[in-house]
Amino acid sequence: MTSLKKTPVPEWWEETAPGSFRSLFKWGAPDQFKHPNRGLINLLMKTFGMEAADFIRPQLVGDDPVNEIIPGHLSDVQIARLSEIVGEENLKLDCYTRIKKSYGAGMIDALRLRRKIIEGIPDAVVNPRSKSDLALVIAYCDQQRIPVYTFGGGSSVTRGLEAVAGGITIDMSAHMHKVVAFNEIDQTITIEAGMSGPQLEEALNQAPARFNARRRFTCGHFPQSFEFSSVGGWVVTRGAGQNSTYYGKIEDLVLSQEYVTPCGTIRTPPFPRTATGPDIDQIMIGSEGTFGVLAEVTLRIFRLMPENRTCFSFMFKDWQSALAATREIMQSEAGVPSVYRLSDPEETEVGMNLYGIAGTTAETILKTLGYRPMQKVLLLGSTDGEKGYCRNIDRMIRKICLASGAFDLSPFNITHKWEKDRFRDPYMREDLQDFGILIDTLECAINWSNLESVHSQVRNYIKSRPQTICMTHLSHVYPQGANLYFIFIAKIASIKEYLDLQYGILEMIQKSGAGISHHHGVGKQTAPWLEENIGSASMDVIRALKRHFDPNNILNPGGTLGLDLNPEQRARSWGKDLKG
């Protein structure tokens, strides 16, 4: 513990000047922060051989104002027409807005903005007020061959928003965030796609006041980006929330959708299941703005019953026994947990500090019982649903974990500690970057029989790089497999160095036989790996659908979903020649 106390705590940068570069790339609210704790700083210093002096001067903090003037390429006539459609006040031509609405929350976005590298921004940002505005804008842009990008919450980590070909960005969050219909009988809500996570949950939680409902509801969809992501973004990227093991991924929650496409509006029926041909909903979900712009969506909703929730956490002796227990839980048919998060040995070591187990008697007991550092594995989670349902799966989890030699840590309230900060971890990214430390993530989808192999191949690849932290957890579990989520932390000096690592990990995920994305989507950055991952025959289907919906390729052009990769993307080196 001495070392922890000796660790300097840097003077974290807490200014987010309006109009500054930092205000563009800083995660979350400008005045909100979560700074790394002493434990993490200590780990970083040890790992990277850093000293107190290295934490004195933050670098590339991006406090300069965005004064750039980047001319757009729309003609006066085009600007006039777009302005006529949405109203003058809903057409933005200033550079700040154009950057803000085309940079996402990926590490590459922050790295570029810290270096004042501005690229791939639209010529204008358009804020449609309604479906009819949207339809007019799309039809006009198709006629004029103006590229169209769509902004929801801005949390893409795959360069999904980037207006590579210029044109316009449609900002769905400006006006199109309203509830269209609420149906308590069917337990559905229909909303405009620009609605944010908190707006949706607020409406559902307050259903008695808002809609005169008998009950309170939840959508159950809580991605880490919850507070700054949009429902439309969830849908078009096939996202998942942290509670998806119970509530399902977004593709399990969508009942009906309305998209505006260059070939017209498409609206799907709201039936829970049908046998009327291919599932059109599942064609549009995951289309990432390349087939159409999602205007409205009808989602399944659930009863809000936090009073039934149970929490659990366990320490396993090793990764193998933890994986076997997890599989048994998911295949037991005793119901499913809601949050289920299993940290690998390296992440568990960090968790020991994070969740306050280190230095307690529990740590001593664990040591005595043979739970060893860099071998033991931490599980935390919770249940959702009706009371008896929660109890039954909770009982089963306990039974299986204990039978697998796991130690019950539930009294330590680890799940609560995790939950308290569940949406706040991304705030630390800026602090670390201020001192040259990069933290990023990649995730993938795997079947059980290949999970250990994927984990060790990808982890070994990351760890083969000197001085690199690799924490992995398994979350979003299924009877047939799971998602693996790799977090890597490294001291990285240049964009090229970052992309070498990032792309190298992607190559290794691909090689290991995993699906290259479980819930982040594909975007433009992961796209070069897509065709190999899903196969050329499947890629041909996506291309055929693209030709149908968007024959002039105005929607999200620039490599999204691998549809029109540029040579740099094809070479899997996109961005590596950026300076800095």
Next chain:
Amino acid sequence: MTSLKKTPVPEWWEETAPGSFRSLFKWGAPDQFKHPNRGLINLLMKTFGMEAADFIRPQLVGDDPVNEIIPGHLSDVQIARLSEIVGEENLKLDCYTRIKKSYGAGMIDALRLRRKIIEGIPDAVVNPRSKSDLALVIAYCDQQRIPVYTFGGGSSVTRGLEAVAGGITIDMSAHMHKVVAFNEIDQTITIEAGMSGPQLEEALNQAPARFNARRRFTCGHFPQSFEFSSVGGWVVTRGAGQNSTYYGKIEDLVLSQEYVTPCGTIRTPPFPRTATGPDIDQIMIGSEGTFGVLAEVTLRIFRLMPENRTCFSFMFKDWQSALAATREIMQSEAGVPSVYRLSDPEETEVGMNLYGIAGTTAETILKTLGYRPMQKVLLLGSTDGEKGYCRNIDRMIRKICLASGAFDLSPFNITHKWEKDRFRDPYMREDLQDFGILIDTLECAINWSNLESVHSQVRNYIKSRPQTICMTHLSHVYPQGANLYFIFIAKIASIKEYLDLQYGILEMIQKSGAGISHHHGVGKQTAPWLEENIGSASMDVIRALKRHFDPNNILNPGGTLGLDLNPEQRARSWGKDLKG
């Protein structure tokens, strides 16, 4: 009860001469029968004003041998090449086989065969031995523009198999019914698409002996046609089993598929969930043989745990309270039942006899308590899963049903009685038809808020026809809605009269706002209603996919999925001019 005893029991026709027309249209095994009981005969006599004399002489029994010689249109060169690919013994040119493999189990199929109307048969039946046979056959047929139809189990009720344009029918059941891989870790099985339901369940139930597995498994997919349907048929029609409320519809069970298409082979990855663009699996599921021929499929499997099953049955005072209770059960988040079957008042009256409640003290008690004929509503069902899970949802069902004023009939073992005959009811069709009585079904998908309205609109339409029995049940329930299954029984003299009724019901289902198919698929007969049901924009997507996979329209041509409707189909009068 006196009337029942007085009812004559006809001498049911029990000959199924090999090679006869009857052998083509009789449901199920040639030597298996389930004859209508006295109660049903009594009901029919009363409804149709029939007398004992009407049950003496069976009509149009189809005992003549199929002696027809219908020349095919394949050239000698084509026959030689196909024969070369699959082997001479796997190319069938005889008329009997060509009829057998292109007529389904729909009422229209039986009506035509009873009248010796043969149409829409292929020129040859081809039995591929392997995926590579299949690929060669498809490529050759595409090159030669030979139409290709696919036969799995032959249980289509939508004219799905009919070789309207001649060409060949590929019989997947001949050889391609093998297990390709069994994976206990992932709980998956990969099989060739021609495998039948019983073949699949046998393999899974006997997994310890067959695959050296630790456990026994089930697929949980039991459509009424289980014994004579194929896994491939389930998948390409988006079918459902009677236990789908727990196990899911087939689209929930498919993990990975391999199709042979004119533009090559497409194989999807087996991950439980991904975020890599549109879901290609959900494009191919429901494609009904128009995009490709399903060669192999990987399915999720479940542990076989019949020992945990609980059964329940209740009598509600009326349809409204039963629907409200059902919705509450499905929205309670206490887990889900497996079989859940709620009969409307008219079906309940038949059930009273069928399940032996009529004439017992239970009937007296029900009457005393105010459960009235043609108002009361019967629920039966069962649970599946782990023991505690079963108990929890069973407890919740009981609680909700009792709170809704339902009477607990569970001690009467009604679910067991239903289960015993669950696959056998279709056998009665031939008996009834022998005496001019037609029984047929149509089903649809509905959200809760529209369910009562759809039920009354469709039912009223059917009942507006004099002397017509209409029994309806709700099964396959979801938090957002359910399937409604209409069974109609009528004395019908001609094919036109049948189709007038059938098509009229379809029109009314359409008009009521329901989805026109929940699990039967679309085929060629329901296809004329598809575009209006899903919308032209969705239909355009299906057409675009068709152009991609099958540009020469060799796969299942003739209106399937509404892709190439003939004028009669467009006029929604297909088949009405058939004589007889």
